[in-house]
Amino acid sequence: MSPSSRNRTGIVVLAAALAGVSALSACGGVGAKDGASPGGGSALTTMGFGFPDEIATTRVDAFKKAHPEVRLTVNQGQFDEQAFLSAVASGNPPDVVYLGRELIGTYAARGAIQPLDDCVAKEGIAMSDFYPAAQQQVKLNGTWYGVPEFYTSIILLVNDKAAKEAGVDPASIDTSDWDALAALARKMNKVSGGKIERFGFYPKLPEFLPLWAKANGADLLSADGKTSRLDDPKVAEALDYANGLLDDQGGWTKLKAFTDTFDYFGEKNPIAEDQIGMMLTEQFLVTSMASTSPDAKITVLPFKDRQGDPLTMVGGNGWVIPKGAKHPDVACQWIKTMTSADTWIAAAKARAAKRAQEGKPYPGTFTANARADQAIFSQIVKPSGHRPYDDATTTILGVQDKGFVVPQSPAAAEFRTAWLDAATRVMQGRQDAKAALAQAHQEATKALQAAAG
């Protein structure tokens, strides 16, 4: 072999090796294309779910016990839009996804997730067991696209110490009187040397704007999810009022920086640290505090509209099956197990036992399954001797049927962005409420019309 041909051979061998490496690299990380597990049984891959506690692990164990043949892969971590859509677009999605129910409308309208009517019928999932507001969030144009999991309600959490310092009985606080509420917020607020020491009343703008609007008698979106109502003067009035609360207490930029320092779910939560006078919050902050601050002096009250009626905004996550999922049947079985009353009851029992062992109160697990809740709160949750948490349970249960949701819409993401951005512009002092909502109404209407085709 001549030197030149040896060189050519060397080049060819090296090029082939590199091509081989490239090809191998391209295969790296991709699972079996047909989705079959190596053992021959079926497989299931989840996205957006994790094992933070016994509420999750008990239900996952129930699935494993019922379906031992399924090779389960739980990709732990929060739902990530880019990862999800890339997976769907590339034809290699997970089998089942756990995400915020407010996202379901957009994904359903674009065909990123599958209709679940067949799944519901085949597995006999009792959708009527779920709270009506939660049902509304997983349905688009009469078709099921998801199954709800937790049920979050908004309540008023009061720091008793702050209330007493302001000279009021915490149990007497009434959010229906907006003038009195504003005055109390100012009283509870503490500022020293230009620094905020206690946020008197945190109205949770921008995310709770729908609640403030509803309390003032207005909806952000029509019931059919097709028409923006952001230009309703009552929405502007509500935003103006809630933003005024912020201005009175130091202004949004300072208050936001202050709330960014909060450790909501730790032992040094804002109530324990006396950083908050009262706040609107999802009930899960209270159930978390039962573990981190079992002896906290708090009062949990319903948020009331201006007519004095209790009102709450409903949220929570749900399970969906993406387009192109390789094991939709197994995914459906998973969804049924994770959301069924029996599984929830088992999880609640595990939580109650753990809290009892720790000597901490258990205010309950608030699921979207009303039948599960009925059993949990009649059989499992018992008075703990920690009165604030026992009373909190009663309050939270009392508002559950007063819940409303922002209706699902094919342009849910754009609509939500429009009103959230508008509220933020107002809070930052860049626009007044009327102008900001007029702009948001235009943006939302354009998006809703485009989505309607």
Add this chain to the structure above:
Amino acid sequence: MARPLSGLARHEARWAYVFLLPWLIGLVVFQAGPMVASFVLSLTDYDLISRPKFAGLGNYAAMLEDPKVGRAIGNTAFYTVLHLPLALVISLLLALMLNRVTGRAAGFFRTVFYLPSMTPYVAVGVLFLFLLNGQAGLVNQFLGLFGVDGPQWTTDPAWVKPGIVLMSLWNLGSTTIILFAALRNVPHDLYEAAMIDGAGPWQRFRSVTLPMISSALFFVVIINTIAALQMFDQVYTMFFGNQTAQHSYGDSALFYVVYLFQQGFQFLHMGYASALAWLLFAIIGIITIVQVKVGNRFVYYEAEPPGGTR
């Protein structure tokens, strides 16, 4: 007319291509291919799920009517204009300091100065969200030592971008190393000659150092400009990392690539996002051409003179 290559040169050229092959494959598969695809997609209405529908120049026309495009360009330009000179001056100062350190300490300091560049961008974003907090952050506590009441870096729309610039100065390791390498290559005899001629430190820096490292300076200007215009990771982590955060800060931190990402992956407007990407490509291209044209007047290249060796 080009001279034909000798056998040895041909042999070397062939091996050069072989060693370039992995990069070339990467270029075609991961850059050129997606670029062509994104251009095609920019002419369509595409939601990532359904088949793309041809939309002509509709996406480009829509950009003209979208006020957020202007806002995002403005935010990005503001950041670039502020970040670039600061990054260059500070990197050069650090490189000059490193160049003066000799002995065993040299390796230590070079490592320490480069370490911030090893920190993941996401971690830097989270870290600075705490450092810059107007209420309890260390930056304002430091300013407080001098009686300065620091601004709300992360929440006041007027201070969000300066805060991001401050954060960006954490990560100057690569620029510093490039300039440091250039400084090390400046022939020492030039300094000796200048000193014999009576040049002081400032004159030596201005008349010897700067011209001799001008090509490296030019390179880092181009690279840092492009990086600034493509800023994403840290800003996204700080201000858009979760759903609540996305809307609590408004659009004062809405950088161009963040908006592009939102359009593509939150609103599923991938065709529009592709058009946005091509607009950014055009902007970067124009700015780079201007920089090259202007820069060539000031840059000293140590090239081989025509006709062979010096």
